[in-house]
Amino acid sequence: MAEAHAAAAFSFSVTQEGLDVQISHEALRAVYFSGVRSWRKRFTRFWNRVLNGVFPVKYTSLLAFYGIVLLLSFLNYDITCGFNDKVHPWLFSSTFITWNLSHLVSSTLLWLMAVLVIRYSLKMLLCYQGWMFEPRGRMSIKTKLWALCTKILGGTNPKLYSYQASLPRMPVPPLKSTIERYLTSVRPLLDDKDYDAMKSLSEEFLSTIASKLQRYLVLKSWWATNYVSDWWEQYVYLAGRGPIMVNSNYYGMDLLYHVPTNIQTSRAANVVHALFAFRSTLDKEMIKPVSLANNYGVVPLCSSQYERVFNTCRTPGVESGTSATGWTVGTFAVYHQGRWFKMTCYKNGILLEPSELEIQLESIINNTSEPSEGEKHLAALTAGERVPWAKARNTYFADGINKKSLHAIEKAFVLILDDQEQIIEDAEQPGLSSYGRALLHGKCHNRWFDKSFNCVVFKNGRFGINAEHSWADAPIMSYLAEQVLGYEYQSLGYGPDGKVKGRPMVQPILPHRQWQISPECQEVIESSLLVAQNLADDVHLRVSAFKHFGKGLVKTFKMSPDAFIQAALQIAHLRDKGHFSLTYEASMTRLFREGRTETVRSCTNEMCAFARSMNDENATKEERYALLKKAVDRHIDAYKEAMTGQGIDRHLFCLYVVSKYLKLESPFLAKVLRLPWRLSTSQTPHQQAMNIDLNKHPNFLSGGGGFGPVQNQIEMLCFIDILINHLDLIHEIDWVNKKLLVADDGYGVSYIICHEDLIMFHVSSKHSSPETDSERFAANIEQAMLDMRDLCESMKVKK
Structure with a gap:
């Protein structure tokens, strides 16, 4: 390359x-x-740092303040209330300093003090989350005053990172509260004997080392920007030695009903141009920070994850991986039919137009050269085990041509020109599932899984994304996709022939490539490919469009659509397996600086009671409806607790990490973190950018995205233990046979509430598990949703 x-x-x-x-x-x-x-x-x-350094105040206010001070000083009136008289002899001993200049300096100091007061006041206001727990439409006097103050101090026209310094730090929850809520969350999953044993372990933990561990966490929360995020990234993501394909990476789909062109190179040219245009806007920080949709004033979310969208690549290590961040060059690496090409997106400092990018892409499509030895399956190194990839990288890519070519991929944006077509007819099976599998793992050798994301454009013009998980969470990639699709739709477009608009003004540099891969390296590549193919073959993915109703109908029931779906998932799981399981739902914590995610434990006592009632022939509709209302209200409260830093799992996870650093064993923490999550769920956000009106453009609906089957936490705990206390043992672990640590009998469910009458479900499991079947579970979800609809509508009629 x-x-x-x-x-x-x-x-x-x-x-x-x-x-x-x-x-x-x-x-x-x-x-x-x-x-x-x-x-x-x-x-x-x-x-931008200079501007953000005083936000929400603007520098124009300093000029206005200067004018007022100088004007009033001529009228012998001191607006600073004697501040200048006190500061002048302390700062200026020279008689050459005029009194007016002294006024300017002292006024600047006074203005800076006011800036600090305003910024700190805004930060204190953003620490208040009581508004979130108040009933909709009934705002307390306290919240009304808070909303007024945040609107006054929130500033105008913020840049992407303007609010970062004003965001509060994530608090460490009270220890006893976390333990009590944990015991409540596992009560429906444990019999009396196991629950009493867990309770005894928790009491022992609280009476022994818990307070000591908590003090270390509180100290870290004072010192670090976020007491969770760095450990979460290091131990949950980067420390893993297994394949990140399927197990960690996730995917995002194109629009369901709108494919603007079937010409692969034209679609790719517009998408690449839109991506680099977005990157330019991102570099200039001209993106308005995302805020929660509410009427309570300015409630911004942390924007720190956007910084690593384009300039991040996961780098393997023998002991642990790293997430390398650096300047991204103005190039992109293109994979087509087993060959890697390097292309430029700029000429003479100007971003190439889509018609000029199209020329380069067509030259690749028309290139009939054969892949170099080992080049075709090269990316399988990023799909297999991390240790062989780390050793191969250090051995075969440490210098020479291979180092330069590898560097060209890892520092560039990655585009995959896939040689397959993905045809979807009316958003129905089997096209959706095939499309999802192609994005999740492809052929195991035609995605560079270490990159922050791969942009995949298929032969018939559909595109999608495969994203690496360590650097950011799904809402960031969802926002990026919305921006790109909106820009493509509104600003670029296509001609009648399906080609990009415009005529090329410059002749771009044609792509080149070069590799020298030894036979020994090729053996490692093929070995990694075999591991990845076995993993991919075991994935059972079912993507379906639920078109019976959407959030529009659920809102008429006066219920949260998310809580409604989570209740349906519990019914479906009970019917599928005959019992309940520990359920994970991802919630964001971006109300805090550098916040990422927290767990909402959806399988509550209330949810279980309602799910059982739906299978109980003796339960009346009134009883079921009352239980549903309780379950929905409890789920909403749990979600809000997670968002406001009062979650359970990140706190317990960090306590476990501290215990390992201090070499203190805790049977309670070890047992807590070893309980398997057999149902992992996540909602994909939609319309974050809000740049397309779905009422005017009903076909502009995203297909959402998904992830692989859920995995056990035992593997993660082993890595924490090894990396902190037993690093010398890491080479003795049989990484190939670590499937013993994986929960093969779990489901992964991702869903996106597309609009008023459409919900997409992405259900994943493993073929090797006799207990799971994605087709069956998806059917159970659909039936549970319909049963709940019938229940709620029957109660509406009675009312």
Whole structure:
């Protein structure tokens, strides 16, 4: 993939005629404009830091303050109330400093003090989350005053990171409260004997080492920006030694009903142009920070994850991986039919137009060259076990051409020109499931799974995304996809022939590639491919469109659509397996700085009581409806507790990490974190960017995304223990046979509430488990949703 003619801008050699100097003017121009872009980006970031440093105050207020102070000083009135008289002799001993200049300096200091007071006041206001727990439509006097103050102090026209310094730190929940809520959450899953044993372990934990561990966490919460996120990324994601394909990476789909063109290169050219245009906006921080949709004032969410959208690549290590972040060059790596190409997106410092990008992509499609030895399956290294990939990277990609080519992929944006078509007719099976599998794992060798995300464009023009999970969560990628699709739809478009609009103004540099992969490295590649193929073959994915009703009908029941769906999932699970399981629902904690996710334990006593009633022929509709209302209300409260930093699982996880650092064993924490999650659920956010009106454009509906079957936490706990206390044992672990640590009998369910009358479900499980079947579970979900609809509608009629 090294670009040969641009690899060296200057070279010389000694000949019989003398010194032969060769200068590539094109390469020098490329180097020059690349430097210009880099310095422009640095200056923009510096200037944005200056602006954000005083937000929500603006520098124009300083000029106004200067004018008022100087004007009133001429009228012999001191607006600073004697502040200047006190500061002047302390700052200025020289008689050359005029009194007016002294006023300017003291006024600046006074203004900076006011800025600090305003910023700290806004931060204190954002610490208040009581508004979230108040009934809809009934706002207390306290919340009304808070809303008024946040609107006044919230500022106007914020940039992406304007609110970062004002966001509160994530609090450490009270220890006893976490333990009590944990015991309540597992009560429906344990019989009396097991529950009493768990309760005894918790009491022993509270009376021994719990307070000591809690003090360390509180200390970390004072010192670190977020007491959870760094450990969560390090131990849950980067420490894993198993494949990240299927187990960690997730996928996102294109629009369901709208494919603007069936020409692969044209669609890819527009999507790539839209992505780089978004990256330019992102670098300038011109994106408005996402806020919660409410009427309570300014409630911004943390934007820190956006910083790593384009410039992150996961790097394998023998002991633990890293998430490398650096400047992304203005290039993208393209995979097509087993070959990797390097392409440029800029010429003379200007982003290429889609018609110019299309030329490069067509040159790849028309290129009939064969892949180099080992090149076709090269990306399988990122799909298999992490230790063989780490060792191969250190051995075969440490220098020479392979190092440059690998660097070109890891520092670039990755585009996959897939040679398959994904045909979806009326959003029905089997096309959706095939589409999901293609995005989740593909052929196991045609995705670079370490990249922050892979943009996949299929042969018939459909596109999708495969995203690596360690650097950010799904809402960030969902926002990116919405921005790209909106920009493509509103600003780019296609001609009548399906080709991109516009005429090329410059001739772009054509792509190049180069690898030298040894036979020994090829053996490692094929071994990783075999591991990945076995994993992919075991995935049972069922993607379905639930079109009977959507959030519009659920809202008429005066219920939360998310809580309604979670109740349906419990009914479906009970009918599928005959019992309840520990259920994970992802909730964001981005109300806090550098917040990521928290667990909502959806399988509550109330949910279980309602689910049982739906299978109880003796239960009346009134009884079932009353139980449903209680279950929904309890779920909403649990979700709000998780969002406001009062969740259970991240707190217990961090207590476990601290115990390992201190070499203190806790039977309670070990047992808590070893209980398997056999139902893992997540809702994909929709319309975060809000740049397309779905009422005017009803076909602009996303297919959502999904993830692989749920895994046990035992593997994660082993990694924590090894990395902290027993690093010397890491080479003795049989990574290939660690399937013993994986919960093979679980379901993964992702859903997206697309609009008023459509919900997409992505259900995953493993073929190897005799207890699970994604087709069966999806059918159970559909029937549970219909049964709940009938129940609620019958109660509406009675009322």
